[in-house]
Amino acid sequence: MAKRDTPEINAGSMADIAFLLLxxxxVTTTMDSDYGLLRKLPPPLPPETVEPPPIKDRNVFVVLANANDQLLVEGEVMEISQLKESAKEFIANPQRKEDLPAFKVEEIPYFGKTEVSKQVISLQNDRGTSYDLYIQVQNELARAYDELRDELAREKFGQSFQYLVDTGQKKKVSAIKDVYPQRISEAEPKNTGGN
Amino acid sequence: MSKFKKDGGDKDPAISTSSLPDIVFMLLFFFMVSTVMREVELKVSIDQPEATEIEKLENKALVNYVYIGEPLNAETYGTASRIQLNDAFASVKEVGPYIETRRAEVDEAEVPLLTTSLKVDKETEMGIVTDVKQELRKVQALKISYSTREKMDADKF
Structure with a gap:
């Protein structure tokens, strides 16, 4: 009997098959991962609500956005580019001004007794406000908080806030968050734009 | 005279293509691993706004999507912003039941982790978004994410 060679399988079309699959x-997949601004909505109001105690004017940073996408911040017309700086000044109140938020002394790990601002940012928008402006306002306010936290983290721990978050140093992160708690309150919707 | 001069035959040697399938398979596996199946067919046009302070949504199995934007097929559906859930248009009232059905599908322990991702076109008016948010509050779906694209911010770097 003659010795039979195993015939070689022609692999030339393998590439075509693989290309087809590829x-x-x-076509059927998307690469994009979902990024976004994470927020927590307030729980629904119970039907008979007790009026919450009023917050002092000096502790509230009022941001209004109207149907024409104009901003009114603390009673003054403002451009979106200025919002971050003025929010930062409001939150930190470095000169302890009388018309900016008051402070309450709290015991915070790593920091000991610290003055924590009683600040609240109130955001109110109209039904006609564009979503783009709304997101920009949310983003600028988040940036104000993030930058303050970052400054604090660098001063206290010598590392950026993002680094602390990324490396999972939860205690330090939550201590910093206790010093600058993010309090953005959204008013119950109103229709003031007249449309 | 030259030693290296080939004698005769100007034929190019055939390039071996036997490793081509391997290369293509490598690409194929890369795409298979790094991508996810497109979840729904979009019926509304969505051009997301840009933001810098964004976080990545983890665990996509626990994310519900609500799409809001102008219908792609404007001749049939008009240009007013519409809500899309799964593959169909929906009214504001249907958002609550949609979240509840999704909630029933996941493990009880994972219910608090459910996030609602709002994919909204930037030209949309806030009215409809506010309505959806109020509806989400009613069904206690309080974790939301405003889906945005990443903006390259000059003064951050």
Missing amino acids: VFFL
């Missing part, structure tokens, strides 16, 4: 996956 194209299929390219």
Whole structure:
């Protein structure tokens, strides 16, 4: 009997098959991962609500956005680019001004007795406000908090706030968050734009 | 005279393509691993706003999507902003039941982790978004994410 060679399988079309699969996956899939601003909505109001105690004017930073996408911040017209700086000044109140938020002394790990601002940012928008402006306002306010936290983290721990978050140093992160708690309150919706 | 000169035959040697399938398979596996199946067919046009202070949504199995924007097929559906849940248009009233059905599908322990991702076109008026948010509050779906694109911020770097 003659010695039989195992015939070689022609692999030339293998590439075509693989390409076909590749194209299929390219078409049916998306690469994008979902990024976004994470927020927590307030729980629904019970039907008979007790009026919450009023918050002093000096502790509230009022941001109004109207149907024409104009901003009114603390009674003054403002551009979106200025919002972050004025929010930062409000939250930190570095000169302890009388018309900016009051402070309450609290015991915070790592920091000991610290003055914590009683600040609240109140955001109110109209039904006609564009979503783009709303997101920008949310973003600028978040940036104000983030920058203050970052400054504090660098001063206290010598590391950026993001680094502390990324490396999972939860205690330090929560201590910093206790010093600058993010309090953005959204008013119950109103229709003031007349449309 | 030259030693290296080939004698005769100007034929190019055939390039071996036997490793081509391997290369393509490598690409294929990369795409299979790094991508997810497109979840729904969008019926509204969504151009997301840009933001810098964004976080990545983890665990996509626990995310419910609500799409709001102008219908792609404006001749049939008009240009007013509409809400899309799954593959169909929906009214504001249907958002609550949608969240509840999704909630019933997941493990009880994971219910608090459910996040609602609002994918909203930037030209949308806040009215409809506010309505959806009020509806979400009613069904206690309080974790939300305003889906945005990442903006390259000059003064951050």
